[in-house]
Structures are given as C-alpha cells and as structure tokens.
Amino acid sequence: MSDIRFTDQHEWVRVDGDIATIGITDYAQEQLGDVVYVELPEIGKTIEAGDEAAVVESVKAASEVYTPVSGEVIDVNSDIEATPAGVNEDAMGDGWFVKLRMSDPAEFEKLMDENAYKEFVEGLH
Amino acid sequence: MRYLPLTETDRSEMLGVIGAKSVDELFRDVPERARLAGLVDLPRRQGEMEVDRALSKMAARNVSAGSVPFFVGAGAYRHHVPASVDHLIQRSEFLTSYTPYQPEITQGTLQYLFEFQTQVAMITGMDVANASMYDGSTGCGEAVLMAHRVTKRKKAVLSGTLHPQYAEVVKNLSDFADYELDVMPPALPGRPEDIAAHIADDTSCVVVQSPGFFGELVDLRPIAEAAHAKGALLIAVVPEIVSLGAVTPPGDMGADIVVGEGQSIGNGLNFGGPYVGLFATRQKFVRQMPGRLCGETVDADGKRGFVLTLSTREQHIRREKATSNICTNSGLCCLAFTIHMSLLGEEGYKRLARINHAAAVDLAERLSKVPGVEILNRAFFNEFTMRLPGSAADVVDALADKGVLGGVPVSRLLPGAGFDDLLIVASTEVNTDADRAAFAAALVEVL
Amino acid sequence: MSGMNKQGRPTSIAVGGSAARETFTGNRALQLEEALVFELDNPGACGVDLDEPTPFTARLGGFERQGRIGLPSVSEPEIVRHYVRLSAKNYSIDAGLYPLGSCTMKHNPRLNEKMARLPGIGDIHPLQPMKTVQGALELMDTLAHWLKELTGMPAVALSPKAGAHGELCGMMAIRAALIARGEDEARSRVLVPESAHGTNPATAALLGYKVESIPVTTEGRVDLAAFKATLGPDVAAIMLTNPNTCGLFERDIIDIADAVHEAGAYFYCDGANFNAIVGRVRPGDLGIDAMHINLHKTFSTPHGGGGPGAGPVVFSAALAPFAPRPYVVHGADGFRLVETAEDAKADGTTPFGRMTAFHGQMGMFVRALAYMMSHGSDGLRQVAEDAVLNANYVLASLKDDLSAPFEGPCMHEALFDDRFLKGTGVETLDFAKAMIDEGYHPMTMYFPLVVHGALLIEPTETESKQAVDLFIATLKDLARAAKSNDKERFTGAPYLSPRRRLDETAAARSPVLRWAPPAPKQAAE
Numbered sequence A: 001m002s003d004i005r006f007t008d009q010h011e012w013v014r015v016d017g018d019i020a021t022i023g024i025t026d027y028a029q030e031q032l033g034d035v036v037y038v039e040l041p042e043i044g045k046t047i048e049a050g051d052e053a054a055v056v057e058s059v060k061a062a063s064e065v066y067t068p069v070s071g072e073v074i075d076v077n078s079d080i081e082a083t084p085a086g087v088n089e090d091a092m093g094d095g096w097f098v099k100l101r102m103s104d105p106a107e108f109e110k111l112m113d114e115n116a117y118k119e120f121v122e123g124l125h
Numbered sequence B: 001m002r003y004l005p006l007t008e009t010d011r012s013e014m015l016g017v018i019g020a021k022s023v024d025e026l027f028r029d030v031p032e033r034a035r036l037a038g039l040v041d042l043p044r045r046q047g048e049m050e051v052d053r054a055l056s057k058m059a060a061r062n063v064s065a066g067s068v069p070f071f072v073g074a075g076a077y078r079h080h081v082p083a084s085v086d087h088l089i090q091r092s093e094f095l096t097s098y099t100p101y102q103p104e105i106t107q108g109t110l111q112y113l114f115e116f117q118t119q120v121a122m123i124t125g126m127d128v129a130n131a132s133m134y135d136g137s138t139g140c141g142e143a144v145l146m147a148h149r150v151t152k153r154k155k156a157v158l159s160g161t162l163h164p165q166y167a168e169v170v171k172n173l174s175d176f177a178d179y180e181l182d183v184m185p186p187a188l189p190g191r192p193e194d195i196a197a198h199i200a201d202d203t204s205c206v207v208v209q210s211p212g213f214f215g216e217l218v219d220l221r222p223i224a225e226a227a228h229a230k231g232a233l234l235i236a237v238v239p240e241i242v243s244l245g246a247v248t249p250p251g252d253m254g255a256d257i258v259v260g261e262g263q264s265i266g267n268g269l270n271f272g273g274p275y276v277g278l279f280a281t282r283q284k285f286v287r288q289m290p291g292r293l294c295g296e297t298v299d300a301d302g303k304r305g306f307v308l309t310l311s312t313r314e315q316h317i318r319r320e321k322a323t324s325n326i327c328t329n330s331g332l333c334c335l336a337f338t339i340h341m342s343l344l345g346e347e348g349y350k351r352l353a354r355i356n357h358a359a360a361v362d363l364a365e366r367l368s369k370v371p372g373v374e375i376l377n378r379a380f381f382n383e384f385t386m387r388l389p390g391s392a393a394d395v396v397d398a399l400a401d402k403g404v405l406g407g408v409p410v411s412r413l414l415p416g417a418g419f420d421d422l423l424i425v426a427s428t429e430v431n432t433d434a435d436r437a438a439f440a441a442a443l444v445e446v447l
Numbered sequence C: 001m002s003g004m005n006k007q008g009r010p011t012s013i014a015v016g017g018s019a020a021r022e023t024f025t026g027n028r029a030l031q032l033e034e035a036l037v038f039e040l041d042n043p044g045a046c047g048v049d050l051d052e053p054t055p056f057t058a059r060l061g062g063f064e065r066q067g068r069i070g071l072p073s074v075s076e077p078e079i080v081r082h083y084v085r086l087s088a089k090n091y092s093i094d095a096g097l098y099p100l101g102s103c104t105m106k107h108n109p110r111l112n113e114k115m116a117r118l119p120g121i122g123d124i125h126p127l128q129p130m131k132t133v134q135g136a137l138e139l140m141d142t143l144a145h146w147l148k149e150l151t152g153m154p155a156v157a158l159s160p161k162a163g164a165h166g167e168l169c170g171m172m173a174i175r176a177a178l179i180a181r182g183e184d185e186a187r188s189r190v191l192v193p194e195s196a197h198g199t200n201p202a203t204a205a206l207l208g209y210k211v212e213s214i215p216v217t218t219e220g221r222v223d224l225a226a227f228k229a230t231l232g233p234d235v236a237a238i239m240l241t242n243p244n245t246c247g248l249f250e251r252d253i254i255d256i257a258d259a260v261h262e263a264g265a266y267f268y269c270d271g272a273n274f275n276a277i278v279g280r281v282r283p284g285d286l287g288i289d290a291m292h293i294n295l296h297k298t299f300s301t302p303h304g305g306g307g308p309g310a311g312p313v314v315f316s317a318a319l320a321p322f323a324p325r326p327y328v329v330h331g332a333d334g335f336r337l338v339e340t341a342e343d344a345k346a347d348g349t350t351p352f353g354r355m356t357a358f359h360g361q362m363g364m365f366v367r368a369l370a371y372m373m374s375h376g377s378d379g380l381r382q383v384a385e386d387a388v389l390n391a392n393y394v395l396a397s398l399k400d401d402l403s404a405p406f407e408g409p410c411m412h413e414a415l416f417d418d419r420f421l422k423g424t425g426v427e428t429l430d431f432a433k434a435m436i437d438e439g440y441h442p443m444t445m446y447f448p449l450v451v452h453g454a455l456l457i458e459p460t461e462t463e464s465k466q467a468v469d470l471f472i473a474t475l476k477d478l479a480r481a482a483k484s485n486d487k488e489r490f491t492g493a494p495y496l497s498p499r500r501r502l503d504e505t506a507a508a509r510s511p512v513l514r515w516a517p518p519a520p521k522q523a524a525e
C-alpha cells in the first residue's frame, strides 16, 4: 500500500515498505517551465533529510531538490537524465527522481498530506 | 560638450514634466554632506584636437614594437594582423552592441561566437570551447577551480613550465579560496620535470604549459597518463596559440582542459590587454565549465539560429552556486581572433606556424654563434631561452639603447632566483632576416 | 504629345501580401541569410598570402601536428562579406537607443578608438624595458589620478579585467586585511542585498564566504533595521550596489557604512552604476572601502558584444596597503611598475598578490582616459546630471502607462514592474520582444529580482530629448496595445527581426556547441 506526502519545497515522497520514491510536484514543474536538465545523486550515497538530493534546471532557473527523508540512494531515474522533458510530462509518476531506503520512516509521517499540500499551494496565490 | 545632446531648453522642459525645479532636486536622496558643491579638482573639458594632442604625446614617448627589431614574447607575441580584421571589428554593429541576451537582434555576435568556439575546439583538439575568458592567466585560474569541481578534490600541481605570472594568478585564487597548491620550481629546458612524482591521490589536476615559459615543448602524454591513473585532470596551457598550427594539440595528448592565450591571432600587443582567454574541454565536463556558451537552435519559423545556452551555470542565474563569477568577457577580441583565423584557414594557419618556427630556428642559429651565448632549448616553437655571460637585464637595456628590443630577462618575472643570466627571446613572422642579423650584431657589441 | 515616353514609372504602390512573400534565396532585401564560415570552405582559396619558409631543419622535437584541423579555406573578399553580413544582424548603440538597465549603453566616441590604435599604445609589449614605455606608464598613472579624484579614494588597482574581476579584487583585499588583523577565521559571512547583481554573491562564494541575503524595503532600499540585526562579529563585509539596482540612491548609506565599520567589517560597493553620480558624489565621502568601476559602462569603452571591459578598483586608506600588484610609481628616474613580490618588498608595500598576467586592460585605459579628458570635471558632472534627468523623464512620462514599484526620483535608470500587464495575457518578455519590432533593443528584464517581471530602463546621457520622446511614445503605444487585447502583437513577437524567437529549450536539452562537418553521404551503390 503506497502513500504520498509533500513538502513546502514542492517535493513529493511516495512510500512502499521502507522504499521512498521522491520527485517534484506538478505545480513545481509548471513553475519551472521546460525542464532541460536534471542532475541525480550517485547510487549508494547516504543522504539526510534536508540535504540536496538532485538539481533540476529549466532554461532560466536552477533549483535544488531536497530530500525530505533520510536514507541510502538505491535507484535514480536515468530516463529523465536522458529525456528531461519526462519531468514536465509526468512529474508525479514516470518523472520521479530518486528512490531511497529510508533510515527513519517517522520523518515521512511529519510531511503534508495531499489535502494539506493542495491548500498550501492555493495559499501561494 | 560634444557628446551630450541635451540643450538648456530641453533640460528645463524635461524638469517641467518631472515636476522638479532643478536637477539638484533629483539628487535629494544623496545625504547632504556627501553632495559635492563644486567641481572635482581635475582639468575642464577639452576638444577632440586637444585630447588627441595630449595622448599622442604620451604615445610618442613609447618605443613601438613595429619601429624596431623586436623579439619580446613571454606570453604576448607580435604578429601581423590583416588590415581587414581591425576594419571589421570596428563596425558599429559589432563594436557597440552588448552581450547577446536578445538573440533575435544579435545573431551577428552569436554566430561569430559559435564560429569562435568551433575554431578553438578544432585547434586545441578538444570537444568544446567556451565563448572566452578575460585572458590566458585568468582562464588558467578558472581551469584549476573547474578541476576541483570535477574531481571534488582541492589540490593542484603547477609545473615549473608555467608562466610565473600565470602561476601567481592561480596561487592568488587558491590562497583566497582555500585550495592547496604544489608549485614546482621553474623548469629550465633540458631538465625534464618528474611531474608524475608530484601527483597524489588527492591531486585534482596538474597544470603544464607547452610551449613552456622558457619556450620548451613538453610531451604531455606521460603526464596525462600519470594524472589519469590517479583520477586527476591534465590542464594544458598554451600561451602562444600560433604554435598549434605546427605542434600536436594538447587534446591529442590527453589533456582534459586546454587554456590558451588567443592574443596572437587577431589581437595586438596593447601593453598587456585586452587579450582573449581560450578555454576548451571534453564534452563530459561541459556543465562544469566557466563562462558563456553559445549553442545552435532554431527559431519560431524553423530557421537555424544561435543562443547563449547552459546559462544555469552562470552567475546571473546560479548566483552563489555559479561555476564562475565572470560576466563581461572578451567578446570583441574573440571576433578579431575568429576573423583572422578564418582568413588564415587550414593552410594559412599551418604555414604561419611554420614561418614562425623557421624564424626562431634561424634566430637561435645566429645567436648561438655569438661568443658567450648558450641556447638552452632542444625542442621549441618560436621562442627559446639563452644563457648570457652576464646580467640579462643589463643586456636588454643596452640592446634597447641600440634600438633593438631583445627579449625578456627572466629576472624581470623571477627576481632573486638565480636566473639573472637567462634571456627569453621570441621570433615571429614579423621579423625579417635583417632584424635577426641586427639583433645578433647588437648582441655581439653589448656583450 | 507625340514622342513622349508613355512607359512612365507607376507611382502608386501595389498593396497587400508582399510582406510574407517567400524568396528564392531566403534573403529579404537587406536581411541576408549567411552560412557559417565553415560552410564557405573552398579548398585552394586562402585569405592571406604567406610564403613558405625556405627549407630548414625543424626543432619541434617530434611534436609535429598531423592531419587536418578542419579550418575552412576562404578568400579575403568572401571573409569581409561574411562578417559584414553577420554584423547586419546586430542591434547597436550606434544605430539606436539601447536602454539596457545596469549596462550603461552610452555613445562610444571614435576618438577613443583612434587613440587606442596609436602605435605607441596599441603596439607596445607589456614586458618591454620600462624605459621604452614611459608614456604608457604615465597614461596609467594619469588614469589612476582621475579615478582617485573622482571617487575621493586614496588608492586604485587598475589591473582587474572587468567588473566581476574587480569585485574579486576588492573582496580579496578585504580578506587580506582580515588576515592581517587575525580575524579571517572569525569572519565568514558576507551580506548581500537580494537586489544585487549575480556577480556579487558569486564573487563572495568564490572566496569561500557564506552569502547572506539582506531584505529590501518597500521603498527599494536596504532594510536598515534588518541589516543591523544581521551584522555581527562574524561578518567580513557587505557588498552593496549604489546607486542600487533598482536605480535608487541608498539614502542610509552613511549609516550603513558606520554600522559596518562599527562591527569591524568592510564595505564593498559595486560601482557599476557610478555613471549616475560621477562628478557629483564621491564614494570616498560615503564610507566605502572598495569599489570597482566598469570602464566599459561609466567611461564609455565599447561593450564589443560582451567585452572586453575593465574593472579598476578604488580603495580606502584601510585597504590601500593590500592593493594588488602591479602598480605604477613615479620616482627620480621616471615611472616604474612594481610587478613582483620582491619589488613590492623593496617598495615597502604589502600587496595581496596578482589578479592577472601583465598590467590590465591598457586598451580600455586609453579609451577611458580620452573620454574623461574630453569631458573634464565639468563635463563629467553634466554626464551624471543628464543621465539622471533622462531617466527621471522616462519615469515621469511612463509611470501612468506602465507601473512603477517605487517612488522617484530615480537615479540613472527607471524601474517598472509588470502590474500594468496584469490580465492582458502579455508578460514582460513578450512586451520586450514587441519592442524589437518597433526598432528598439529591449530594456533589462527580470532584474533586479526584488520586483515582479522587472523592466529596467537606462537611457543614458547621450540620448537626445527627441530620441527619448520617441521611445516614450513607443512604449505608451505598446502599453495601450497590450491593455486593449492586441495580444498577438506581443506573444508572437518579434516578427520583423532577422530571427524570430529562438528555441532555448531545445538548445539546452541537447546542446550543439560547435559546428561539425556533415556526415559523409552514403556512397550510391
């Protein structure tokens, strides 16, 4: 049973067992515009919640993607490295960035749920 | 004042629209005590004729390179620049435009930058080149920082072949940016350096110049191998870019970054600047490059066009995370380089290099016959080092009195290092047989 | 009437459809398509005449270059035509108003070009014996004197190659001073207003400083209270632009300087906007410790399509001892350059090091000095006044048609935001692109970052009232069109330039950064 949470930096995390998949939200990809490049971490690297996990770039902007949960990187999405447009096309699905083996699942529970995030985004306008 | 179009009538009409009584009112945000009441203590305005006269007088107090037999090099070289180069770069549309941030109306600049990048990549034997750095020395500093980023290490090895002022620029940057350096002593020709012995597991790069400061050509291949074996990069520095018309390019010898001084092609001596830094690397490192890059694309009608690209590396977007703080670069000097290189073409560039080499070989032969003179180099391009029986600075001084500008005494750049008897001389296509004969004759006299 | 030529030329113009007509060549009268120089390759042609040297024994030590480089072979007339055609695709200050805020696109006098090409200036080597370049050293010394007088600062480093390089130089001097005070370790933060140019944070970060942003007030200036609250014993410096990037004078600048100094830190001023105050305000009277001057802005050396420039840095008495080598001194035997650490030691100074090989941008020094001498103390003051007057005239004339985020008076540039475009479907970028069709280079856009959809207009003092009036009228017309739903005029613009909008996404997704020969055609078999 997978469950999805969000951050105020517009990242999403989906959890399946102790595996967390991280990406940027649809709102974020829309704000960025055409994604032209993503930089992903090395597999095997351990990162702490709040660390920079990836970088996503449009023509005129570059943003860091921070991991909201700690853990070891077990997979990265090489498809979006080759075809960054994938992030624009399906940010919440095939456009995911990294998969982590979580070291502290409690971190996940502290994040916003779908409704809270929706409200948060509406508040930005 | 001839450059200021507003008349008194204009000014008062405009103040009326603004709703201000005087210009002073527009400066009201300046704290009272910082407002200058009168004029600064400097001369008043002058007509074109007066300024021309004053500056021409200063210029006349200098001995211009073209007026004497001239053999000064050591990082800046006198070459013949075709007349069309200087004419073309003075076209208003090139001279008085800004950085091409609006590609629809700056295709002229963008296209020559694309040509420039291609030419630089070709002659250095590398995959890609940027749209220039300030000059060779600052480009060298940037290359070391880039190697640190690529390797995630912090220590550079500087070969003793490197121009002492380039080494100082790198050292300065390393000191203040908290990087480590292993600076090798000056490498005289005939005494090969054991650079490999200096490459450690924490070395990010080795910086080697060829032709070296003393004119000697360096075999980069074993150095590249040794560097790569330890995960370090080889940065090759080429201060005389004409050399690559005759000499194996660093890209073919394993260099990871090539930094060049492009002044020799299209640009005058200008007493040291402006020059143009060439910066080339491998495709895989392109996102770690400093400086602007121009790329090809299409416009809304599907026509080929060019834009500045990969800009997220740069300060105006990435700010404190940029790969460099560089903004203004050497645009117009790139244009001069590109036009001159285009005029030369494949054959002209190679022939120019052969002529330079021939000129230096001839000079070396003539000077080696002067009693007391020893040429130190074995393999060189258009510049070499010789040992004199006494102080090279004194000899250069005495030569100047005889109307010959006879090279750079090593002690000018490396004082107190025991090199007082060494003189670096260059000969290019601008020297005639008569110039070289005059040099040899004058040297006999002053020694 | 007999004998009269009845084949007179028609005087009425056929109307309709001609604008979109395709031509055989792709050219459109004076708009000429031009291939890359590599595509003009014509083996056998050459643009120079060089004789092969008489046979000699090479001494390249076995490093002879092998194989083709790939450079094209083209004759001189074709090269001249190629680059003339390319030039025709550029906008330029010589051709029209170039209102790029922060860039100071002013007239570039040709006298300056002439002076830079005197053989005694353009054809001298940086390492010639100093006795053969006394005039050049005098020129550098004279320029240094003008810069010190105009800024009221006691020392100057001429060698930095551009503004950003000057920032680096100034910040290095600050760090050297902190090292000398034994406080380098303790001071790790540099404060930079959010409105700053990107080079400021990039420079501070290059030196390992932690960059901290200070907020800007609703009046477009540094928030003094917030600034004072962030100051502390761990701050090395503040980097502040004045006049700032919103085109406003920092009213509290002396209080800011006092607070900085009280906290034991240094005040770096980004002097890119010096044009607004030259001859009227001396940065030295404001408490500044270091400031670069972009000679390619204030002192009119041409921008050349992105360079070269020059960024001399003036220093306060506190930082003067750390100013880098080389510098010119005047002694009994004339002018002399202090170049090496050994020279400096003998001269009794403590420069922090060296920014570049040789002595800096001589070609820019002579142009800037020619410009300064032409204006003189009186003309330079007039430069600042007319620059500020032109900008305020633009601000006053357009504030009801566009939207201005801050109250005037402004200094040398007028800042607008995109509120006037709200609901029109037109964005700042579209508005700017429509200006291209009207024959203008757009203003600086989306900078400074503190204003939404910023449009920063700097007319400079070398624009006449007629020129500024036409510019104002054009922007009024565009603003009216945007508000009256003429969206296509903007979103598809430009329509009339040598190229329409370019696909920057494609350029960045799969970068093509050099020309490559077309793949050889498959042999027909």
Ligand SMILES: Cc1ncc(COP(=O)(O)O)c(C=O)c1O
Pocket: B326, B327, B328, C102, C103, C162, C163, C164, C165, C197, C199, C241, C245, C270, C272, C273, C294, C309, C310, C311
């Ligand atoms: C405010 C400001 N600071 C710094 C710079 C950097 O100057 P340069 O381009 O000469 O390096 C610029 C110019 O673009 C600027 O506008």
